[in-house]
Amino acid sequence: MRKFSIFTVIFTFVALILGNLVVATESGDACGTDWPFCNGSLIPAFTDYHVVIEYSHRIFTTMLGLVILINAVGAYIKNRQSKAVRRLSILSFGLLILQSVIGGLNVLLGTPPGFSTFDVMFSQLLLLTMVLLSYSLHESESPVEPHHREAVAMSYKAFTLGFVFYIFQTVLGAFFKHSRASNVMLDLPAHEYLIKSESIANVVYSLHWVATVIVFVGALWFLIYSMKFRYHLPLAWLYFIFILLNAAIGIMIVVTKNTVLMSSIHMIVSTMTMVIGGSILGGYWFKLKKRKMNI
Ligand code: HEM
The missing domain is CATH 1.20.120 (Four Helix Bundle (Hemerythrin (Met), subunit A))
Incomplete structure (x- = not known):
């Protein structure tokens, strides 16, 4: 199985x-x-x-x-x-x-x-x-040394905070795209708009930016703490790099005036980030047994 x-x-x-x-x-x-x-x-x-x-x-x-x-x-x-x-x-x-x-x-x-x-x-x-x-x-349980427990607890808090915002960010991004707010904002023609007002489109865009900053800070905070106990280090780096990649490609979408290729890469990279984030969460829940450690 x-x-x-x-x-x-x-x-x-x-x-x-x-x-x-x-x-x-x-x-x-x-x-x-x-x-x-x-x-x-x-x-x-x-x-x-x-x-x-x-x-x-x-x-x-x-x-x-x-x-x-x-x-x-x-x-x-x-x-x-x-x-x-x-x-x-x-x-x-x-x-x-x-x-x-x-x-x-x-x-x-x-x-x-x-x-x-x-x-x-x-x-x-x-x-x-x-x-x-x-x-x-x-x-399969991974033992955590007692002197690392505090760092594990802090890294878990940092990760979950950022990851909850990450999930929110993907839904917001999808809404930004499928409501066609991104097209309104970039003055692109579309067949059907759900959001027709440019100012509302700009609010959605600003929220996408605010969430990017929160997700970035969460990923950085998580990376710093995971350096202290090393268990999640490769995944923490990968998660951080993928968050940067998401933001960089997002900026490329705006710069290239929303090409289909850039928009698709943005979605593929964020789907890959979801797998990385899920693996980190799975590690905390099922390998480090966070409940047993009281974190
Ligand atoms: C952690 C960072 C980010 C994540 C996880 C993220 C995720 C997403 C997702 C999942 C979508 C929907 C894609 C789809 O349904 O095909 C989206 C749309 C979009 N994002 Fe982001 N995004 C991030 C940052 C940014 C940034 C920094 C910008 C640009 C300044 C940006 C610009 C856009 C644009 C323009 C769209 C609409 C694309 C379209 O209409 O085809 N994103 N984002």
Whole structure:
């Protein structure tokens, strides 16, 4: 089950990247609104690349549903003695249902402006849950020396504060994009806007900046503390570098006036950061046994 849980994390990650490709190439409507069919048939005519992308995304996400279901049931049955495994497998199953309903509704409603924010939010939470579930199955305690406990407790606080803002930041970023506030702000034309006012668009943009600063400070604070006890050092560096990368690519989007490529890289990098952050959280919860240490 352990190897399968890692496979599930990778599978979920690829599904999210494919979803990003659908948005980037504007292929969301290529199969029409008759989900689960594609333009009225189970195997559509592959007339253009939009159909290929949207259809592969549909097939892949259907397979993902199966993979997550097997993972959740398998983990639950084989590790039912662990409360964390039980809770996380139920949560992963619940999020899968929610994600399928949101994804299906999005297609049936013809991708209304702003709605894809929910898609991004639940898919990122699903990915995070898969990482945590995998960690809970790999549970093997790492001893922490007593004189390091204070540093561990401080680093945990720094990390969770920054990471909670990080999750908020991804949802805000998705809202910024899918409400088309980013287009209004950059004076770009779009078919449909949810946010039409430039001043509201600027408020969303400013919040995206404020959250960037908080996430950056959290990551730096976490890095400094993890240097003191060394357990999470490579992941702390990776997390910090990826936060910087997110910000740098965000700036590039503005400089290049929102090219599809830059916007996609921004999303891919932030999805990778979610996996790194989930691994750090999993480390605290299941390897350092934070509760046992009273932190
Ligand atoms: C920790 C730092 C950051 C994170 C985690 C982050 C994350 C995100 C995410 C997840 C999206 C939605 C992408 C999508 O749904 O495809 C987004 C959108 C966006 N972000 Fe960021 N962001 C960060 C910092 C920044 C910064 C510093 C800027 C620029 C000054 C920026 C500019 C943008 C823009 C312009 C969009 C909209 C892109 C579009 O309309 O295609 N981001 N961000």
